[in-house]
Amino acid sequence: MENTIAQKLDALLKLQEIDSSLDEIRKTRGDLPEEVRDLEDEIIGFETRIGKFKSEIAALNAEIDSFKNAQKDGEKLIKKYKDQQMNVRNNREYDAITKEIELQELDMQLADKKINEAKARIRLIEDDANRAESTLNERNEDLKAKKGELSLITSESESEEKTLLAEREKHIKKVEERLLKSYQKIRDNSMNGLAVVHVSRGACGGCFSIVPPQRQADIRERKKLIVCEHCGRILADVESVEPVHQRR
Numbered sequence: 001m002e003n004t005i006a007q008k009l010d011a012l013l014k015l016q017e018i019d020s021s022l023d024e025i026r027k028t029r030g031d032l033p034e035e036v037r038d039l040e041d042e043i044i045g046f047e048t049r050i051g052k053f054k055s056e057i058a059a060l061n062a063e064i065d066s067f068k069n070a071q072k073d074g075e076k077l078i079k080k081y082k083d084q085q086m087n088v089r090n091n092r093e094y095d096a097i098t099k100e101i102e103l104q105e106l107d108m109q110l111a112d113k114k115i116n117e118a119k120a121r122i123r124l125i126e127d128d129a130n131r132a133e134s135t136l137n138e139r140n141e142d143l144k145a146k147k148g149e150l151s152l153i154t155s156e157s158e159s160e161e162k163t164l165l166a167e168r169e170k171h172i173k174k175v176e177e178r179l180l181k182s183y184q185k186i187r188d189n190s191m192n193g194l195a196v197v198h199v200s201r202g203a204c205g206g207c208f209s210i211v212p213p214q215r216q217a218d219i220r221e222r223k224k225l226i227v228c229e230h231c232g233r234i235l236a237d238v239e240s241v242e243p244v245h246q247r248r
């Protein structure tokens with residue numbers, strides 16, 4: 001059987017009540033959840049950068065090692081040439097070997113230059129890495145503090161939130177899908193998260209625009225879905241004005 005409009009409105013009001021309570025809980029957490037997420041992203045970024053620095057340094061050290069090995073080979077070669085020079089038969093052979101030795105020595109000087117360049121590059125990268133490392137440590141401290149703060153606030157409202165979410169899950173089945181969609185849409189577009197409101201003191205409870213008396217009468221009848229002409233929120237009912245108590 002189709003629900004009556006009044007039943008639909010009551011179901012929406014109940015949903016609004018649950019959602020507003022959930023909004024309140026989330027508000028107590030403020031920007032903390034977002035700040036924690038941002039910090040976690042930033043930390044991953046720093047760890048990636050530091051990893052890159054470390055592999056650059058490792059590659060440069062490997063380069064230095066290979067230059068040093070080449071230099072050792074060069075030294076052996078020079079020693080071998082010098083031994084050969086002792087046993088040359090003529091000046092031409094002597095000069096040829098001298099030329100080989102000079103070439104080897106040039107190679108070794110070039111290797112020295114390359115090694116020094118690599119070392120200088122490593123020092124620069126190490127500076128960057130150290131800076132990144134100390135910022136990373138700071139961010140990790142921040143994250144620890146913020147997570148602690150958040151878990152404290154969350155633990156205070158955790159069970160309440162769970163109850164509300166379970167209640168919402170159950171209740172949502174009572175609201176027809178089309179209505180739920182527009183409810184969600186209005187809620188998403190509203191600053192205070194209110195999609196279903198009462199007319200209170202002659203005004204829309206969402207945007208405080210005046211609702212004309214005839215319209216209020218229609219709303220009070222609850223025979224059709226009426227939305228606020230200004231903000232589009234669903235007007236579920238008209239709040240009865242409490243009688244003014246006079247002091248005796």
Ligand SMILES: [Zn+2]
Pocket residue numbers: 204205206207208209228229230231232233
């Ligand atoms: Zn309104």
